Amino acid sequence: MLENFWKDKYPAGIPTEINPDQYPNILAVLKESCQKFADKPAFSNLGKTITYGEMYALSGQFAAYLQKHTGLQPGDRIAVQMPNVLQYPIVVFGAMRAGYVVVNTNPLYTAREMEHQFNDSGAKALVCLANMAHLAEEVVPKTGVKQVIVTEVGDMLPPLKRLLVNTVVKHVKKMVPAYNIPGMVRFNDAMAKGKGQSFQEASPAGDDIAVLQYTGGTTGVAKGAMLTHRNLVANMLQSKALMGANMVDGEEVVICPLPLYHIYAFTFHCMAMMISGNHNVLITNPRDIPAFVKELSKFKFSGFVGLNTLFVALCNSEEFRKLDFSKFKVTLSGGMALQLATAERWEQVTGCKICEGYGMTETSPVATVNPIDAVQIGTIGIPVPSTLCKIIDDDGNELPIGERGELCVKGPQVMKGYWQRPEATAEILDAEGWLKTGDIAIIQEDGFLRIVDRKKDMILVSGFNVYPNELEDVMAAIPGVVQCAAIGVPDEKSGEAIKVFLVKAPGAQLSEEQVKDHMRNNLTGYKVPKFVEFRDALPTTNVGKILRRELRDEELKKLGAK
Template identity: 60%
Template sequence: MSIERPWLAQYPAGVPAQIDVDEYPSIVSVFEAAVANYRDRPAFANLGKTLTYAQIDKLSAQFAAYLLGELKLKKGDRVAIMMPNCLQYPIATFGVLRAGLTVVNTNPMYTARELKHQLVDSGTSAIVVLDNFGTTVQEVIGGTQVKQVITTGLGDMLGFPKGSIVNFVLKHVKKMVPDYDIAGAIRFKDALTLGQMQTLPEIKIDPQDIAFLQYTGGTTGVAKGAMLTHRNLVANMQQAAAWVGTNVKLGEEIIITALPLYHIFALTANGLVFMKFGGLNHLITNPRDMPGFVKELKKVPFTAITGVNTLFNGLLNTPGFDQVDFSKLHLTLGGGMAVQRAVAERWKQVTGSTLLEAYGLTETSPAACINPMDLAEYNGAIGLPIPSTDACVKDENGNEMPMGEVGELCIRGPQVMKGYWQRPEETAQVMDADGWLHTGDMAKMDENGFFFIVDRKKDMILVSGFNVYPNEIEDVIAMMPGVLEVAAVGVPDDKSGEAVKVVIVKKDPALTAEQVKAHARTNLTGYKHPKFVEFRTELPKTNVGKILRRELRDPPAS
């Protein structure tokens, strides 16, 4: 079907309609080009330590050689990375990719149940984990195919004596590192030393090889691995680079990376796009410590920052943020969840930089639409489809809807995933024969090709940019003997955009909200915890017995 592209007329000067997807065959070739061009430039900084492109090159080669030479992993094997933003993250990630292996990004805050599902489902062979989360790995490792655990402390790459001090304080003063014992585990630094003794063979990486298994929830509530190929990521990097690159100074950009690199937004937008620019990723390990975050921002002459609405809102409400030097800031990109008008307007007022909203999904590597860089102020749109990307709005029968009418947003382009890992039926539900990815988001397009999200077709809850699927929450709460029925919904929340509310019909009259919350804390990551617990005598249902979640979002009639 031919498609109208009214958005092309709105493209800023210098942005092409198409990008060259085949300029680089893999992420590794982009990395090698960046190392060649920017060897001695700073690449990643964290906790006062900076590594250059040449250093990341050397260390990631050692890690790749360890994985292949010592562990004897084979092309396509999966390696999980379970770390927040720290210097070990890029070393491990580029090491895995250079070895021709697949990165399984793992949220360090996962509970044992969530981690086990991901390791088993992906068939992970090795995992790199920060000491703080070693106990979770210890709990599940026996029931997985993982052959090798590689452990590391937050201070391990910071040099002496700083690294030792950081590790000591975290363990003994802040008590943030529980004791664990994993038989046969090796330290990350020892793995690098072993890798030095190996020769890294020439690895041929095909554009269609899977670079990342990026887990995302689903309407079924079970996390699925989106297969993102080297071509998908290279395409998205080329698209985003063409979009934002018109006012970028190569080799001079400093981007604040506060969103976790295990999340697809920061991984592509910060980790990959700014690597192509020869920029410096300034890694923030714990952005939740807002006063510490602001203190860090005061030390760095940053030129770009990405975030979710809650992050920007948190910074704006932290004392001292208005004293940060914003004179070099030329790019603020918001994604992961809707940017609120009040936050965008205040951001512009305080920083002088327009907060540009972007839209994407794990399944689109992630960017699909971004607002123009020359946008004067917040416009409420998710932006225009980026180069080489088509977008349209379809009705339930797959017919394209007229301009201005609401339907399901569909995306087509080289950044759309290969499919879900070992789930052909679920892949077929979201990808049609013409290559359109059905996003589950209800949207409309205006006459200029700007897209606006209206509502979500799925019942997904979006907490601080993270997808929370009601089925998963319901499954966990339903495990409690005192629960007869449960439904989970999202309710508006000033801090996180949405919060989780569970509505329960009791089996045990003595069941309390606190017991429900304690059970959730044991089985679910923090952002999935129900903030509100409500008890009712019955749940609203359709005539076939399906719970009407929509009716539960409203407070009960008194």
């Protein structure tokens, strides 16, 4: 058992333990921060900024509306389906203050995915962006949702700008398909009804569910991870501790391009930055790189939370490379593997190292991270305070340091379980609180961890284990490669053969043979791909993570058709 192994592995100034019961619930942190940092900016979006004090007042208005006008009962689930707009934190904190459980819902979901999630969670209410309301119209009658609140992108802006933005989105960009939901309420009407109204402030226990966070569903049916108030408070304190003295409370400006409905951005921006009183700049559409860079130019930002594909896209932007990085000191990466070539380029462009971390929805999400002052590129850092990690073999036996096996995590941020799925919970979470991650990792002698790959993504070539991450790291270093992925495809001789997919930068000259030559020069023979395919784009999740599973499914379909 490795309890004592980690004790001396933390850099000076970083505690090995946090107290997950320092606050009884998220609302206690919210109240303290909104009083302490009342005049400090909390969130900015589309040119409008709200302070912590304003956020507290606005979330109170929304809480009052929910309690007085919706018929929701304490503990009911409320689905929230919005991109990064100011309404998001107001709605989420308002729902929690009123005593409800937040169900984070991806705005890019199809009607089928929405129906599954609303029914599985038993959601009684939905707050959604008008752009998705046509899907809500189709889905809501098939669910238990009784109350729908619809908001438009510009609803938090001053009246004239609100009218302009909402008109452009609806009529010029035609991004709001027609919808008709009987009994729906507009967000601004709900806020008006809640203004000046009193409400009963909830006081949930630490073990009560705060958020039902659905896993991406790339491994079958999406399941709701039950994240409690204690889980999220613990991860908030753990994340803050790993920031060390680098982040000054109430003074940092942190860019938020990743969606708040994703657990990574949710915990960091709505939780860890809240306890620190820092300023979050919400980017509604990070895929529009020119508009994104224009927004960045308005702030002397000191922090940035992103992932590999986003770092690559920004470094390829000439305008981004011209920005003022004089205050920039923290870049955090998670959600997918950070490639060495990307990390080096980002540091070269911005002067800021990337701290890669690791986590899962089931760990609220941060389990390990590189400390800001001790970054080790190619690793996922050390366990956050009060967290243990171990490596096990296929039979569940703990392996020694340096051995490769499945990573398990234990700590106060580990979920309560999957919502109404005791069997699925038992498969991943044991009686002692150890969570099996499904990732293959190594613990180094210095306490830093390296992820080798997803257990199920491993490619078996003639009995040899080949890990796609390693292949993708090597491919990413080829000049002109924008995106890449590696998968295993069935092969009569070797069981599986390696197939790689690459997206080239515009104008890049790159042949199949050049790719194979590069791989041969950097990898042992059995790791060289048998097949190379160039594409215009690769399938990705909403946060830009490449979906190897989709590529595998496509290949299997082709084989089935032959």
